[in-house]
Amino acid sequence: MTSAAHHSPHPAKADALMDDAHADLGVDAEADGRRLDRAALRRVAGLSTERADVTEVEYRQVRLERVVLVGVWTSGTADEAERSLAELAALAETAGAVVLDGVIQRRDRPDPATYIGSGKARELRDIVQEVGADTVICDGELSPAQLVRLEEVVDAKVVDRTALILDIFAQHATSREGKAQVALAQMQYMLPRLRGWGQSLSRQMGGGAGGGGMATRGPGETKIETDRRRIHERMARLRREIAEMKSGRELKRRDRRRNSVPSVAIAGYTNAGKSSLLNRLTGASVLVQNALFATLDPTVRRATTPSGRSYTITDTVGFVRHLPHHLVEAFRSTLEEVAEADLLLHVVDGAHPAPLEQLASVRAVIRDVDAAGVPELVVINKADAATPAALAALAEAEPHHVVVSARTGQGIDTLRQLLEAALPHREVQVDVLIPYVAGSLVARVHADGDVLAEEHTADGTLLRARVAPDLAAELSAYART
Numbered sequence: 313m314t315s316a317a318h319h320s321p322h323p324a325k326a327d328a329l330m331d332d333a334h335a336d337l338g339v340d341a342e343a344d345g346r347r348l349d350r351a352a353l354r355r356v357a358g359l360s361t362e363r364a365d366v367t368e369v370e371y372r373q374v375r376l377e378r379v380v381l382v383g384v385w386t387s388g389t390a391d392e393a394e395r396s397l398a399e400l401a402a403l404a405e406t407a408g409a410v411v412l413d414g415v416i417q418r419r420d421r422p423d424p425a426t427y428i429g430s431g432k433a434r435e436l437r438d439i440v441q442e443v444g445a446d447t448v449i450c451d452g453e454l455s456p457a458q459l460v461r462l463e464e465v466v467d468a469k470v471v472d473r474t475a476l477i478l479d480i481f482a483q484h485a486t487s488r489e490g491k492a493q494v495a496l497a498q499m500q501y502m503l504p505r506l507r508g509w510g511q512s513l514s515r516q517m518g519g520g521a522g523g524g525g526m527a528t529r530g531p532g533e534t535k536i537e538t539d540r541r542r543i544h545e546r547m548a549r550l551r552r553e554i555a556e557m558k559s560g561r562e563l564k565r566r567d568r569r570r571n572s573v574p575s576v577a578i579a580g581y582t583n584a585g586k587s588s589l590l591n592r593l594t595g596a597s598v599l600v601q602n603a604l605f606a607t608l609d610p611t612v613r614r615a616t617t618p619s620g621r622s623y624t625i626t627d628t629v630g631f632v633r634h635l636p637h638h639l640v641e642a643f644r645s646t647l648e649e650v651a652e653a654d655l656l657l658h659v660v661d662g663a664h665p666a667p668l669e670q671l672a673s674v675r676a677v678i679r680d681v682d683a684a685g686v687p688e689l690v691v692i693n694k695a696d697a698a699t700p701a702a703l704a705a706l707a708e709a710e711p712h713h714v715v716v717s718a719r720t721g722q723g724i725d726t727l728r729q730l731l732e733a734a735l736p737h738r739e740v741q742v743d744v745l746i747p748y749v750a751g752s753l754v755a756r757v758h759a760d761g762d763v764l765a766e767e768h769t770a771d772g773t774l775l776r777a778r779v780a781p782d783l784a785a786e787l788s789a790y791a792r793t
């Protein structure tokens with residue numbers, strides 16, 4: 313991460329920045345101040361968009377923490393287990409945490425009470441004290457009860473992989489839609505965890521669940537019920553907002569479809585080089601970072617094939633193993649871009665130690681958003697950094713592939729040709745003579761159609777092109793007989 317906000321030594325400052333980022337979700341200033349006070353007292357940041365409402369709940373952020381990682385290795389090789397923890401470390405660092413140590417326990421399944429065995433949990437407490445960590449991050453999704461129990465044993469804040477990913481998404485979301493989607497996913501994650509955290513918090517505060525007690529409670533309603541009701545209301549509001557924003561995007565998409573501009577979607581594991589590839593193909597300058605989930609909001613760009621056909625290309629959010637289900641749900645409308653594409657460029661990092669696992673996890677999400685029917689071209693990226701043996705193995709496993717380097721440009725011409733061949737063709741061929749006064753039509757044919765021949769004559773522009781039916785109808789006035 314490069315942003316200073318994530319390394320700020322002052323939690324309160326980072327909090328303030330966070331609040332800025334969420335300002336457009338509508339929080340009034342007074343509540344804002346209250347919320348900051350409270351956050352300062354408890355030394356925990358509350359639920360980012362909703363702290364004014366939910367007094368007894370903290371949404372656990374990972375940034376700025378000194379962390380120890382812990383994984384339960386249930387199946388697969390030792391290598392796989394270690395890679396999983398290494399990925400968790402990369403995620404933690406992306407979130408702004410400093411990773412001090414990591415431990416793995418071999419078990420048939422996670423302990424139902426404390427995730428790792430209770431003996432190991434006590435060892436973990438010693439490690440946490442020894443290295444001076446304040447947070448433990450578990451490489452899995454823990455039940456609310458497991459979180460609370462483990463926290464009691466290790467005597468430090470415990471966060472699971474799902475919360476960590478949600479936190480990264482919350483930091484990276486920039487568009488209104490992206491922020492709303494993340495906030496919704498966070499609330500879904502939090503809802504079943506309210507009771508556990510409420511209890512542990514009230515204990516920390518010396519008992520009495522009414523501690524902060526600012527919520528207006530209905531008669532006979534407990535604090536937890538009030539919180540739950542408010543979160544439900546808030547979620548309903550977010551769902552409405554997301555649905556509205558989605559319809560705006562759908563209009564644009566319908567417009568593109570009416571002109572039958574073919575669309576290409578780039579998908580792939582996080583950090584595979586999707587944005588780099590988009591930049592290479594279109595000359596765009598989408599943010600490229602050696603960080604996970606650098607891109608959250610889909611970017612749509614216009615591009616042209618070698619023969620001049622135009623298409624749109626979309627960069628999407630990266631995928632990761634065990635992407636929290638709530639996030640997939642919340643981002644469903646964004647991911648629908650992938651489902652509607654004419655072609656999917658599935659980018660995979662050829663220099664990664666386990667590219668096949670990454671391909672498989674991305675495909676799981678693609679199936680989940682009903683995009684499995686979209687034709688897929690596997691783009692093996694980072695050829696400059698991968699060994700020939702690794703590239704050969706990948707190529708054999710994925711027959712329909714192209715090897716490229718977004719960094720050096722190697723293979724990009726081949727990719728462009730394959731891409732062109734894979735795009736669907738327009739239905740209608742036209743032969744027209746467009747007078748110069750109607751020059752904007754010529755521009756539209758260039759933008760939305762495939763120009764086969766063009767000649768400038770004294771009477772206007774002679775065009776032979778393939779276009780969508782709508783445009784063909786508009787052009788019919790100039791048809792040559």
Ligand SMILES: Nc1nc2c(ncn2[C@@H]2O[C@H](COP(=O)(O)OP(=O)(O)OP(=O)(O)O)[C@@H](O)[C@H]2O)c(=O)[nH]1
Pocket residue numbers: 580581582583584585586587588589599600601602603604605606607608629630631693694695696697716717718719720
């Ligand atoms: N060596 C090498 N590095 C590359 C190549 N393409 C991308 N990278 C690097 O890989 C890292 C990730 O690149 P991005 O384009 O941000 O990857 P992304 O898939 O968009 O990542 P997210 O948006 O975070 O999911 C950056 O450090 C890039 O410089 C390549 O062809 N070769």
Ligand SMILES: [Mg+2]
Pocket residue numbers: 586587588599600606607627
């Ligand atoms: Mg990206």
